[in-house]
Amino acid sequence: MGLIAFLIPLVIGILAGLGIGSGGIYLIYLDFFTDTPQGEAQGLNLAFFVAALLSSVVYHLFRRTYRHHDLLAALPCGIPFAAMGAYLSFLSDPGLVKGFLGVIFLLAGGYTLLFRTSLYSLLVGKSTSSKRRKRT
Amino acid sequence: MENFKKRGLSRLFFVLIFSLAGFLNGFAGAGGGMVTGVLLPFFFKEEEKKNAFAYTALAVLLYSAVSATGYLFLGRLPVDTALSNVLPALVGGALGGFLLRKINPALLQGVFALLLIYSGVRFLWG
Numbered sequence: 001m002g003l004i005a006f007l008i009p010l011v012i013g014i015l016a017g018l019g020i021g022s023g024g025i026y027l028i029y030l031d032f033f034t035d036t037p038q039g040e041a042q043g044l045n046l047a048f049f050v051a052a053l054l055s056s057v058v059y060h061l062f063r064r065t066y067r068h069h070d071l072l073a074a075l076p077c078g079i080p081f082a083a084m085g086a087y088l089s090f091l092s093d094p095g096l097v098k099g100f101l102g103v104i105f106l107l108a109g110g111y112t113l114l115f116r117t118s119l120y121s122l123l124v125g126k127s128t129s130s131k132r133r134k135r136t
Numbered sequence: 137m138e139n140f141k142k143r144g145l146s147r148l149f150f151v152l153i154f155s156l157a158g159f160l161n162g163f164a165g166a167g168g169g170m171v172t173g174v175l176l177p178f179f180f181k182e183e184e185k186k187n188a189f190a191y192t193a194l195a196v197l198l199y200s201a202v203s204a205t206g207y208l209f210l211g212r213l214p215v216d217t218a219l220s221n222v223l224p225a226l227v228g229g230a231l232g233g234f235l236l237r238k239i240n241p242a243l244l245q246g247v248f249a250l251l252l253i254y255s256g257v258r259f260l261w262g
Binding site for chain 2: 041044046054056082083089098100105108109116
């Protein structure tokens with residue numbers, strides 16, 4: 001049981017590091033495979049992504065990727081909204097939050113399927129891998 | 137980035153994007169990265185687009201930390217479970233970042249997209 005409890009977040013962390021997940025994969029695991037209450041699942045998902053993204057952000061800090069001052073200046077604007085969202089979620093009915101998540105997942109899934117997978121390359125007649133090679 | 141300025145659009149777009157991402161992260165516990173991940177690349181030049189993920193990671197990290205603190209104070213974050221996830225999440229995240237240069241995640245993304253759609257349907261009508 002201890003090994004499984006380690007392996008599941010490890011695998012989900014790998015997927016997050018690969019840029020796959022839209023931040024929701026751990027939430028899906030908690031909702032569908034455990035009996036974690038909805039609010040706690042959201043809290044655990046947030047804490048999980050703080051740890052999973054830390055190495056990526058440190059890596060980009062060392063590479064000095066963060067150079068666009070307009071973006072960096074606008075970043076803190078989301079902080080009060082994040083706090084407000086957390087409080088509103090606490091006040092809201094879990095069913096409403098679940099419905100909201102459902103819409104987000106459908107949009108994210110549809111977008112990923114259409115624009116970020118081989119389905120997109122089939123539609124536009126290009127290989128995503130050759131596109132990636134060209135860019136790098 | 138320069139193109140974006142030339143098009144005459146203002147910093148207001150960034151403020152709106154990050155505000156929406158922050159709210160989604162706090163309210164639903166996920167989804168902030170979807171907003172920034174989809175919208176930010178439009179403001180980058182083609183050769184700089186891959187840097188958009190770096191800003192998405194920074195924004196999601198920041199908003200997740202703020203939201204998680206809120207959830208903690210509201211009694212919705214089981215600390216022991218969260219702490220037990222820190223090590224595997226750190227190792228997994230670093231490993232994923234390393235593997236990103238080695239493999240093409242397009243197939244995995246396709247599988248995950250289907251999982252997201254399935255989960256969305258279950259959340260809405262399940």
